[in-house]
Amino acid sequence: xFDMLLQGAGLVASLSTLALVGAGLIIxxxxxxxxxxxxxxxxxxxxxxxxxxxPVQAMGxxxxxxxxGSCGGAISAILLRIPGTPxxxxxxxxxxxxxxxxxxxxAIGIAISASALGGAFGGLILILFSxxxxxxxxxxxxxxxALLAITGLTAIAAVSDQSMLKGLIAGTAGLLLATAGTDxxxxxxxxxxxxxxxxxxxxxxAIVVGLFAISEMSNLLxxxxxxxxPNLAIARxxxxxxxxxxxxxxxxLRSSTIGACxxxxxxAGGVISSFTAYAVAKTFAKSEERYxxxxxxxxxxxxxxxxxxxxxxxxxTLALGIPGDAATAVLIGVLLILGIFPGPTLFAQHSDIxxxxxxxxxxxxxxxxxxGILMTPLFVYVLRLRKVVLIPTVLLMCAIGTxxxxxxxxxxxxxxxxxxxxxxxxxxxxxxxxMVIGVILGPLLENNVRRTLLLSHDGLxxxxxxxxSATLLFINVALLLCVAFFTLRRLFAERQSALVEEKx
Amino acid sequence: xxxxxxxxxxxxxxxxxxxxxMAEYPxxxxxxxxxxxxxxxxxxxxxxxxxxxxxxxxxxxxxxTPGAGGIKAFQTALQKPGDGYTIIDGYVAPxxxxxxxxxxEWNFDDFIPLHAAASNAFAIGWRTDETRWSNFEEMMxxxxxxxxxxxxxxxQRNNLPHLVMAKVLQSYQVVAQNVPYKSPPAANxxxxxxxxxxxxxxxxxxxxxxxxxxxxxxxxxxxxxKAAFGGAPSIAxxxxxxxxxxxxxxxxxxxxxxxxxxxxxxxxxxxAMGKAMKDPDVRAKIERIGFVPLDWDHTEYDKIVSGVxxxxxxxxxxxxxxxDALKALK
Numbered sequence: 001x002f003d004m005l006l007q008g009a010g011l012v013a014s015l016s017t018l019a020l021v022g023a024g025l026i027i028x029x030x031x032x033x034x035x036x037x038x039x040x041x042x043x044x045x046x047x048x049x050x051x052x053x054x055p056v057q058a059m060g061x062x063x064x065x066x067x068x069g070s071c072g073g074a075i076s077a078i079l080l081r082i083p084g085t086p087x088x089x090x091x092x093x094x095x096x097x098x099x100x101x102x103x104x105x106x107a108i109g110i111a112i113s114a115s116a117l118g119g120a121f122g123g124l125i126l127i128l129f130s131x132x133x134x135x136x137x138x139x140x141x142x143x144x145x146a147l148l149a150i151t152g153l154t155a156i157a158a159v160s161d162q163s164m165l166k167g168l169i170a171g172t173a174g175l176l177l178a179t180a181g182t183d184x185x186x187x188x189x190x191x192x193x194x195x196x197x198x199x200x201x202x203x204x205x206a207i208v209v210g211l212f213a214i215s216e217m218s219n220l221l222x223x224x225x226x227x228x229x230p231n232l233a234i235a236r237x238x239x240x241x242x243x244x245x246x247x248x249x250x251x252x253l254r255s256s257t258i259g260a261c262x263x264x265x266x267x268a269g270g271v272i273s274s275f276t277a278y279a280v281a282k283t284f285a286k287s288e289e290r291y292x293x294x295x296x297x298x299x300x301x302x303x304x305x306x307x308x309x310x311x312x313x314x315x316x317t318l319a320l321g322i323p324g325d326a327a328t329a330v331l332i333g334v335l336l337i338l339g340i341f342p343g344p345t346l347f348a349q350h351s352d353i354x355x356x357x358x359x360x361x362x363x364x365x366x367x368x369x370x371x372g373i374l375m376t377p378l379f380v381y382v383l384r385l386r387k388v389v390l391i392p393t394v395l396l397m398c399a400i401g402t403x404x405x406x407x408x409x410x411x412x413x414x415x416x417x418x419x420x421x422x423x424x425x426x427x428x429x430x431x432x433x434x435m436v437i438g439v440i441l442g443p444l445l446e447n448n449v450r451r452t453l454l455l456s457h458d459g460l461x462x463x464x465x466x467x468x469s470a471t472l473l474f475i476n477v478a479l480l481l482c483v484a485f486f487t488l489r490r491l492f493a494e495r496q497s498a499l500v501e502e503k504x
Numbered sequence: 505x506x507x508x509x510x511x512x513x514x515x516x517x518x519x520x521x522x523x524x525x526m527a528e529y530p531x532x533x534x535x536x537x538x539x540x541x542x543x544x545x546x547x548x549x550x551x552x553x554x555x556x557x558x559x560x561x562x563x564x565x566x567x568x569t570p571g572a573g574g575i576k577a578f579q580t581a582l583q584k585p586g587d588g589y590t591i592i593d594g595y596v597a598p599x600x601x602x603x604x605x606x607x608x609e610w611n612f613d614d615f616i617p618l619h620a621a622a623s624n625a626f627a628i629g630w631r632t633d634e635t636r637w638s639n640f641e642e643m644m645x646x647x648x649x650x651x652x653x654x655x656x657x658x659x660q661r662n663n664l665p666h667l668v669m670a671k672v673l674q675s676y677q678v679v680a681q682n683v684p685y686k687s688p689p690a691a692n693x694x695x696x697x698x699x700x701x702x703x704x705x706x707x708x709x710x711x712x713x714x715x716x717x718x719x720x721x722x723x724x725x726x727x728x729x730k731a732a733f734g735g736a737p738s739i740a741x742x743x744x745x746x747x748x749x750x751x752x753x754x755x756x757x758x759x760x761x762x763x764x765x766x767x768x769x770x771x772x773x774x775x776a777m778g779k780a781m782k783d784p785d786v787r788a789k790i791e792r793i794g795f796v797p798l799d800w801d802h803t804e805y806d807k808i809v810s811g812v813x814x815x816x817x818x819x820x821x822x823x824x825x826x827x828d829a830l831k832a833l834k
Binding site for chain 2: 044047048051138139141142181182184185186187189196197199200266320321322323326329330332333334336337339341342343344345406407408447451454455457
């Protein structure tokens with residue numbers, strides 16, 4: 001292992017690699033923060049430029065975009081209540097209230113520190129456990145993915161505070177929305193209304209941007225302070241935010257582990273890991289931490305998880321040649337263009353390149369911390385913009401970002417329509433995040449349940465016969481029991497305190 | 505200066521900027537729309553696009569548009585103007601197979617060909633520690649003795665590997681259950697872990713990890729395909745006549761533009777692509793991924809593609825046969 005890293009160090013140690021990683025991070029933070037664009041889009045846009053470099057430098061540049069992009073979405077989530085990427089949808093629960101309480105710089109600082117530390121933790125897992133984690137991931141088949149999707153769905157309970165029922169309704173609506181498109185199993189079109197643009201279903205970016213951004217901007221429009229310059233004192237963010245994160249080390253380690261493990265599973269991804277980590281953190285939290293109202297731990301959980309996912313996703317990518325998510329699929333493509341085949345042969349034949357990629361990933365996370373903290377004042381400046389400038393600018397960015405994903409005008413209409421849906425949901429007090437969870441987990445759940453039934457010739461025993469699947473089933477049952485227990489306990493406590501107040 | 509003269513000056517200025525821009529094609533990014541997601545095919549398209557972009561002096565990007573067996577990409581491209589700034593990466597499935605399956609309304613001669621791009625062979629692979637059979641004929645014998653028990657994946661449904669594999673199974677009268685997967689590597693992983701019995705392996709994925717699966721049968725009789733899969737047995741080595749030859753059982757693409765594209769722009773693109781495909785560096789890069797660069801220019805398009813269409817048409821009932829046979833078993 002150390003030989004590999006030592007050989008790789010020779011490929012990494014150059015000024016141009018450092019410059020490329022730095023440039024990649026800044027691009028990543030920007031594409032992440034702009035609603036619509038995300039790490040995947042950043043990587044695709046810069047791919048033609050990256051392939052002009054040697055493999056390790058090209059990967060350093062693109063991995064830095066990946067790392068920066070996985071964190072950048074938090075910035076707009078915290079400042080504007082708009083997740084720049086679906087990855088940051090769980091960050092806004094606590095990030096936005098924290099910013100509203102005048103702690104925007106701290107919130108961003110925590111998000112960046114947690115991302116960097118979570119990402120570095122994911123990197124350590126990548127370096128130390130790559131082969132065994134790849135073997136663990138290889139044992140995941142359709143029954144396990146189906147149960148994992150259910151684990152993800154339990155996060156809905158954690159993110160629908162006001163009303164569990166409304167959360168479940170929004171989540172179910174998300175699951176239903178995910179059924180639109182071509183059915184993988186019969187090749188039949190479902191709910192496409194003859195529109196070819198819907199043949200691959202709704203674009204998730206258009207849904208997220210519409211639900212959060214359009215409805216949030218419409219909300220801002222109703223205020224009577226459009227022309228006023230917000231009188232905010234911009235606190236200087238400091239490197240001390242890292243201490244705020246480190247004091248929550250159990251949360252950080254737990255969330256990063258969830259992130260890295262989910263990342264190692266091809267097809268899962270950062271959205272599932274950030275919501276799951278958030279839900280777990282909230283379950284373990286003390287009630288005085290007030291999750292959902294600006295708890296630092298909430299940001300730590302979701303941001304460390306989604307960046308650790310990036311490290312985890314590199315495990316099957318490099319060790320097996322199986323992409324962990326869409327962004328790593330493009331990274332594989334870049335390696336192929338450069339004449340390098342990721343997979344076991346890469347470890348045997350080009351251990352220097354593997355070592356180099358491990359190192360640039362770690363370097364990108366360390367640099368994320370420095371570059372991110374230094375750039376924070378620039379981001380926080382957004383809060384001082386007058387709404388009359390801010391609203392059209394954000395809407396324009398949303399439109400550009402959503403259009404860029406598939407060069408599709410139809411996606412802009414989808415975004416607009418979901419903006420209206422978002423407005424209606426907000427007016428009725430329905431949480432928006434469960435819908436996103438539903439849309440993302442819907443295909444994972446449906447396709448894997450159906451695949452499992454085809455494989456087992458319609459038997460259900462396969463779910464308990466396979467050890468990993470049985471374990472996941474047990475965890476799911478335990479999680480549901482926990483949710484029921486904590487909900488009942490809270491209701492009971494509320495009733496008790498109401499009774500005490502009445503008596504008083 | 506009154507308003508009228510400002511207007512006149514601005515019209516003049518616009519026309520001065522506009523004239524040279526109109527005269528010189530291309531003057532902005534050209535997009536090639538690929539009917540697939542990220543994977544080896546995207547890498548091959550990117551290599552060709554980069555070389556063409558250098559010839560043309562403008563950037564060329566590849567827009568990966570997966571969905572609906574490639575139909576979404578074609579429809580997306582057809583919505584764009586035929587101005588030479590959109591190229592359709594005409595992969596065989598949406599170009600020939602989907603119209604045969606009545607899933608698409610176009611015909612291959614509804615497009616103007618630029619040049620053939622690359623072909624890639626498919627193979628059937630099973631787990632390396634498989635004990636039930638040691639070669640393809642034995643697997644077919646096992647499948648015949650256990651109807652409906654074999655579970656395989658061709659990646660997505662109704663794609664070219666599905667048609668070819670169903671045709672092979674039909675030739676042996678073996679009824680097997682096709683389990684669709686969105687990504688071929690995930691299916692290969694499930695073969696490795698023993699959930700699936702066999703799956704199609706594309707040459708790009710094979711090259712990434714040659715020892716992951718045992719390659720049991722290369723679905724092409726061409727020597728280059730056999731060599732690409734490390735000399736594994738191919739359909740030329742088995743006794744049965746499957747009625748598939750040439751390009752028919754393989755993946756290939758031909759870059760196309762819409763019918764109403766101005767002829768001089770078509771010529772510019774053809775010249776650039778022809779040059780790119782002859783570039784030894786481009787060819788070496790494509791071959792390294794396991795694909796075979798194709799030499800045919802536009803003059804051979806009709807003959808070659810119609811030949812493939814005729815062969816695939818005769819195979820089209822294989823998928824239907826598979827569905828009916830499975831239903832009959834239940």
